[in-house]
Amino acid sequence: MSELLANLALGFSVAASPYNIGFCLLGALVGTLVGVLPGIGTVATVAMLLPITFGLPPVGALIMLAGIYYGAQYGGSTTSVLVNIPGEATSVITCLDGHQMARQGRAGAALSIAAIGSFFAGCVSTVLVAALGVPLTSIALLFGPAEYFSLMLLGLIFAVVLAKGSVLKSVAMVVTGLLLSMVGSDLETGAGRMTFDIAELSDGIGFTNVAMGLFGFAEIIRNLEMSQESRDIVKGKIKGLMPTRQDLIDSSGAIARGTILGSLLGILPGGGAVVASFAAYTFEKRISKHPERFGRGAIQGVAAPESANNAAAQTSFIPLLTLGIPPNAVMALMVGAMTIHGIVPGPQVMTKQPELFWGMIASMWLGNLMLVVINLPLVGVWVSLLRVPYRLLYPSIIVFCCIGIYSINNSPTDVVIAAIFGLFGYWLNKHDFEPAPLVLAFVLGPLMEENLRRAMLIARGDATVFITRPISAGLIAVAVALLVIAALPMIRKRREEVFVE
Amino acid sequence: MSEGVRTPPSRGGFRFKVRGPREFYGGLALIGLAIIAIWTSGDLPGTHGFAFGPGTAPRLFAGLLAIVGALVALTGLLFDGTPIERYAVRGPAWVILAILAFAGMIRGINAGPIHIPPLGLVPSTFTAFIVSIFGSTEMRWVESLIAAVVMTAFCVALFVYLLQLPFQLWPWI
Numbered sequence: 207m208s209e210l211l212a213n214l215a216l217g218f219s220v221a222a223s224p225y226n227i228g229f230c231l232l233g234a235l236v237g238t239l240v241g242v243l244p245g246i247g248t249v250a251t252v253a254m255l256l257p258i259t260f261g262l263p264p265v266g267a268l269i270m271l272a273g274i275y276y277g278a279q280y281g282g283s284t285t286s287v288l289v290n291i292p293g294e295a296t297s298v299i300t301c302l303d304g305h306q307m308a309r310q311g312r313a314g315a316a317l318s319i320a321a322i323g324s325f326f327a328g329c330v331s332t333v334l335v336a337a338l339g340v341p342l343t344s345i346a347l348l349f350g351p352a353e354y355f356s357l358m359l360l361g362l363i364f365a366v367v368l369a370k371g372s373v374l375k376s377v378a379m380v381v382t383g384l385l386l387s388m389v390g391s392d393l394e395t396g397a398g399r400m401t402f403d404i405a406e407l408s409d410g411i412g413f414t415n416v417a418m419g420l421f422g423f424a425e426i427i428r429n430l431e432m433s434q435e436s437r438d439i440v441k442g443k444i445k446g447l448m449p450t451r452q453d454l455i456d457s458s459g460a461i462a463r464g465t466i467l468g469s470l471l472g473i474l475p476g477g478g479a480v481v482a483s484f485a486a487y488t489f490e491k492r493i494s495k496h497p498e499r500f501g502r503g504a505i506q507g508v509a510a511p512e513s514a515n516n517a518a519a520q521t522s523f524i525p526l527l528t529l530g531i532p533p534n535a536v537m538a539l540m541v542g543a544m545t546i547h548g549i550v551p552g553p554q555v556m557t558k559q560p561e562l563f564w565g566m567i568a569s570m571w572l573g574n575l576m577l578v579v580i581n582l583p584l585v586g587v588w589v590s591l592l593r594v595p596y597r598l599l600y601p602s603i604i605v606f607c608c609i610g611i612y613s614i615n616n617s618p619t620d621v622v623i624a625a626i627f628g629l630f631g632y633w634l635n636k637h638d639f640e641p642a643p644l645v646l647a648f649v650l651g652p653l654m655e656e657n658l659r660r661a662m663l664i665a666r667g668d669a670t671v672f673i674t675r676p677i678s679a680g681l682i683a684v685a686v687a688l689l690v691i692a693a694l695p696m697i698r699k700r701r702e703e704v705f706v707e
Numbered sequence: 708m709s710e711g712v713r714t715p716p717s718r719g720g721f722r723f724k725v726r727g728p729r730e731f732y733g734g735l736a737l738i739g740l741a742i743i744a745i746w747t748s749g750d751l752p753g754t755h756g757f758a759f760g761p762g763t764a765p766r767l768f769a770g771l772l773a774i775v776g777a778l779v780a781l782t783g784l785l786f787d788g789t790p791i792e793r794y795a796v797r798g799p800a801w802v803i804l805a806i807l808a809f810a811g812m813i814r815g816i817n818a819g820p821i822h823i824p825p826l827g828l829v830p831s832t833f834t835a836f837i838v839s840i841f842g843s844t845e846m847r848w849v850e851s852l853i854a855a856v857v858m859t860a861f862c863v864a865l866f867v868y869l870l871q872l873p874f875q876l877w878p879w880i
Contacts, residue, residue: 388768
C-alpha cells in the first residue's frame with residue numbers, strides 16, 4: 207500500500223509539473239473540441255490529433271493523447287445531450303435520456319451529472335489502474351509466447367462477442383483484419399508479403415491509415431448520404447448547471463454501478479467504452495423500479511452510461527501498460543504513439559520508465575478534474591460550435607485528416623491508402639460488417655503471428671503446446687466457452703426461423 | 708461492388724435464390740479477397756521443419772477467410788436478410804477525389820503519363836477543401852470559399868508554425 211502511495215506521489219510530481227499540466231489541459235480541451243463535433247468518433251479524433259504530439263517529449267505526448275482520449279469521450283456526451291446526435295459511439299445511449307432531459311429544460315443538469323459521473327468514474331478507475339498495475343505486471347512475467355497468443359485470441363473472441371450483429375460476420379472481420387495485417391515485410395526473413403511490389407507497402411499498411419479510412423472517411427461518406435435534416439439544437443440559454451440534491455441522490459447509485467461495470471469491461475481485451483455504456487444503461491434499466499421512465503429523461507439513464515464509458519476508457523489502459531496488448535482501437539493508436547517516441551509498451555515500461563507510467567496515471571486523474579472544471583463553463587462555446595453546418599464541417603475534417611496522415615510519414619501513398627479504406631469502410635457498412643473487430647485484429651495480427659511462430663518453434667512444432675500449458679489452456683477454454691455462448695442463441699434463433707417455414 | 712438493390716430474379720435454371728444479399732455478396736467479396744491473398748502470397752516459402760516460413764501465416768489466414776466468407780455467403784442463401792441499400796455516388800466520389808487531389812498535389816506525381824509538380828501545403832489543402840465541398844448537395848459558393856481560405860490558414864498556422872512540422876508551403880518553396 208505504501209508502495210502504491212509512493213508510486214502515485216511520483217506520478218503526481220511528474221503530472222503536476224507546469225508543462226505536463228499544460229499538455230493535459232490542452233489535450234482535454236482539444237479532445238473535447240473535436241469530440242463535440244458530430245460525425246467524428248473517438249478513434250478518428252485520436253488518429254487525427256496524433257501528429258500534434260510528435261514534437262513533444264514522450265511523457266508530455268502520452269499525457270496529452272490520454273487527455274485527448276477522455277476529452278473526446280466527454281465532448282461526445284455534450285453533443286448527445288444538446289443535439290440528439292451522438293458525438294461519439296460511446297454516447298449513443300446517452301442521447302436517449304440526455305436529450306429528453308434537455309427538452310424538458312434540464313440540459314444543465316444532464317451535462318453536470320454526466321461530468322460528475324465521469325469524474326467519479328475517473329477517480330475510481332485511476333486508483334484501479336494504479337493498484338492493478340503492479341500485480342498484472344508480475345503475471346506478465348509468467349507469460350510465454352503460447353500464453354500471449356492465447357490471450358490475444360481471447361481478446362479477439364471478446365471483440366467478436368461484444369460487437370453488434372452477427373457473430374459469424376464479426377469472425378469474418380477478425381480474419382480479414384488478421385489477413386490485412388500480414389501485408390508487408392516478414393519479421394524474420396524480410397521477404398515482402400502481398401506487397402504487389404509497391405515500395406510503400408513493404409512496411410505494411412499503417413494502422414493510422416486504416417483507422418482514419420474506416421472511422422474517419424467512411425463515416426463522412428455515410429453522413430453525406432443521410433438527409434441533412436436541420437439539427438435539433440436545444441434553443442435558449444442553458445441555465446441551472448448545478449444539479450439539484452434530488453438529482454444527486456437519484457443518480458448516485460447509477461454512477462457507482464456504471465463505474466464498476468465500466469471498469470470491468472474496460473480491462474477485458476476487446477471490450478471498451480462503447481460496450482460499457484450500452485451494458486450500464488441496460489443494467490440500470492433492468493434493475494430500476496421505474497423502467498418506464500427510461501427514454502423519457504431519467505437521470506440514471508445519463509449517469510450510468512457516462513460513468514461506465516469513462517471508467518472503461520481508463521481501465522483499458524491496464525492491458526496496454528502491463529501486458530503490452532492494446533485492448534481496443536484507441537489503445538492501438540497509443541501503441542503507435544509510444545513507438546514513435548521509442549517506447550515499447552509492456553511490463554518493462556513500469557520498471558524502466560516509472561515516471562512515464564505513473565505520470566500518465568496521475569495525469570488521468572488531473573485530466574478528469576480539468577474536464578469538470580473547464581467543460582461546464584464552456585458549454586456555451588460547445589453549443590456555438592454545434593451550429594457550424596455539416597456542409598462546412600466535413601471538408602474541414604477531410605483536409606485535416608489528409609494533412610494528419612501525410613505528416614506521419616511524409617507519404618502521399620498513406621493518404622491514398624486511407625482513401626481506399628474509406629471506400630472499404632463504406633462497403634462494409636452497406637453489408638452490415640462491423641469495422642471494430644477488424645481494426646483490433648489488424649493491430650494484434652503481427653503480435654499474434656510472432657508469438658505463434660515462437661511458441662511453435664519452442665515446442666518443436668507441437669501445436670498442443672497451447673492446451674498443455676495451464677495458463678494458455680485456461681485462456682483458450684474461456685475463449686471457446688464465450689464463442690459457444692455467443693453463437694448458441696443465434697443458432698437457436700436461426701433454427702426457429704427455418705422451422706417457421 | 709455496386710450491386711445496388713437487386714430483387715432476386717426468378718430465372719429458370721437458377722435453383723437457389725439470394726435471400727440475404729448483404730450476407731451473400733459480402734461473403735463472396737471476402738472469398739475474393741482471400742483468393743487474391745492466396746494468389747499473391749503463393750510464391751512465399753512455407754513451413755520449414757518446425758519453423759513457420761513467411762508464407763505460412765498469410766496463407767493460413769487467407770484460407771480461414773475463404774472458409775468464413777463461404778459460411779457468411781451461405782447464410783445469405785439460407786436465411787432472409789435485408790436488401791442492400793443503394794450506393795450513393797456523389798458523396799463518395801467527391802470525397803475520394805478530394806483526398807486523391809491532396810495526395811497528388813502535396814508532393815507531386817511523376818508516374819507514367821501524369822506529371823504534377825510538388826505544389827505544397829497551401830494549394831493542396833485549398834483544392835482538397837473545395838473539391839470535397841461538391842460532395843454535399845448544399846454547397847454555397849461564397850461561404851465555401853471563405854471557409855476554404857480560413858481552414859487553409861488555420862492548418863498552416865497549426866502544422867507549420869505551431870507544430871513546426873516540415874511542410875513545403877507553396878509550389879516555389
